[in-house]
Amino acid sequence: MELSGEKLNKAADYAEANFKLMWKLFSEEDRGRILTGMDEVSEYIRTIVRDSYIVDSSPIYWLEFPLIGNPCTDFSVGYYADELPEQIHIVGESLRDKKGYFEHFYKLLKENDKHNEVCLEFDVSAGEIKRPSYGSIPYMVDDFTISENKKRIIDNMTLINQTDRIDEAISIYDKSPEYWKPYYQGVSDVRENLPMRITWLLDDDCKQVYKEDPGQLKKDLESVGAVMTDATIDQMLEVLKLEGTVELQMDLSKDGHVLSHIGLCVSSDYYYQSTDPMKIYEDYIKLGIKWGIADERYKCISPENKVIMLPYYDEERGMIHKRISMGLYILKFKWSHKGIIPLKAYYFMKSNKMM
Template sequence: MELSGEKLNKAADYAEANFKLMWKLFSEEDRGRILIGMDEVSEDIRTIVRDSYIVDSSPIYWLEFPLIGNPCTDFSVGYYADELPEQIHIVGDNLRNKKEYFEHFQKLLKDNDKHNEVCLEFDVSAGETKRPSYGSIPYMVDDFTISENKKRIIDTMTLINQTDRIDGALLVYDKSPGYWKPYYQGVSEARENLPMRITWLLGGECKEFYKKDPGQLQKDLEAVGAPVTDENTISQMLEVLSLEATVELQMDLSKDGTILPSIGMCVASDYFYQSKDPMKIYEDYANLGIKWGIADERYKCISPKNKVIMMPYYDDEKGMIRKRISMGLYILKFKWSHKGIMPLKAYYFLKSNKMM
């Protein structure tokens, strides 16, 4: 049974108020202006927060901003399958036809204990607020095999009506070396040629391999069809891989099966916590950005240490409860195009949960 417009609007009001509270905490000490270029939540982000909200859910939001140059942001919304409500009601008209997309991962968790996060990424800096990139990210899993990844590709591409992307993606993954661990995929509905994001995790075994044989990285990139021949780019990638933490390797696959001339390497803050000194790891990566001229001192406005705040909150149904707000660095992203290395980007997450 669908909810009335009144109930959907009420849910959207809650989502917006909740996000504005998180934004206020994030933008303290002038961080909003320094990192993103705005003190208040923009109209575009406010629209996305409202339209993408699933009633009675606790989404996680990401602000994606460069650490050099003009401050700006793109914006993503994520839903963990184990936090989705039993009934899916999406506020915005433009996302309601994706109801089955969320329900699939909800059922996959219930039936097979498969944990996934559904991610909606919006190119806000280009004025896009209605057509996101869709992705599903596995978590709490140890199985990063080709066979498990194949199931995820088939499921995800079928749900977003992109079945013609399946064979091309599988072919690229089949060409990749065994020490690249298949991770997740996503497809944009808005970008030209609908690029498909394909990714791998490069962990200890892989990094040790490249340390012993640096020339193998170029060979592996060529094997999957990545157009990387610039020695300086390869040298910088090897330097990223030489530091502590698992690296997520990202490429974009066009509809004609060719890999586009841009490659990303992401370092997730989750891996920082495996160290006794997560701040040192963060600074090591940030200092690479400083050295290469793709970051400036604004990286000091954030840290890999998550901030958790417990706040009293009045709920219309439950009365006075507590709200647990957490925020912090999600990933740092290095990216190279055919023109060379691009500005270092940070992804900063904001999440709120109601507590009894």
């Protein structure tokens, strides 16, 4: 049964008010202006928060901002499958045709306990607020084999009407070395060349391969069609020398060739595998400063996540609490055919109602 316009608007009002509260906490001590160029939440982001909201859900939001140059931000919305409501009601008309996309991941969770996350990524800095890129991330998954990944690719591409891209996605994973673990797929139908994001996890075993034979990285990249300069390869090897699992990102164009941008992301989750997470964070930042792709604004964030409990009155349950968590999600090093580009930080914000 569809919800009335009044109920959808009420849900959107809640989502907007909830996000503004998280933004207020994030932007304390002038962080909002320094990191994103905004004192208040922009109209673009408010629109996305409202339109992308699934009624009775707890989305996770990411701000994506550079750590040097003019402050700005892109914006992503994610939903964990285990937190999706049984009945999917999307507020924004432009996203309602993707109802089946969310229902699939909810069904997948119920059937085999796969904790997948559905991502909607908006190029806010380019003025795009209605048409996101779509992606899915397999969390709590031990099987990173190509056979398991093929099913994720087929499901994901079918749900977003991109079946013509299934073969090219599977092909590039088939070509990759066995110590690259297939991870995430996403597709943009609004960016130039309609890129499909392809990623792998490079763990300690993989990094040991490159430690013993640095020349192997160039061979592995070329095996999947990614041709990088020696200067880029050298910088990638420096990132891979540091502690923590790294996510390797590439983009495939509509015609199947690898585009010139390549990324290495390090997740804040992995900082906590060390006794000194701040040191690991600063080690990556030092590379950014050495290469001229980060400045002092990195001091506005840290790898330590914040958790804040706030009292909240719920119309159905009375006085409860909100659990707000926020913090650094990943740092992304990225290269183009012109060389390295500004270091970016992804900062997450999430709110859950607690009894």
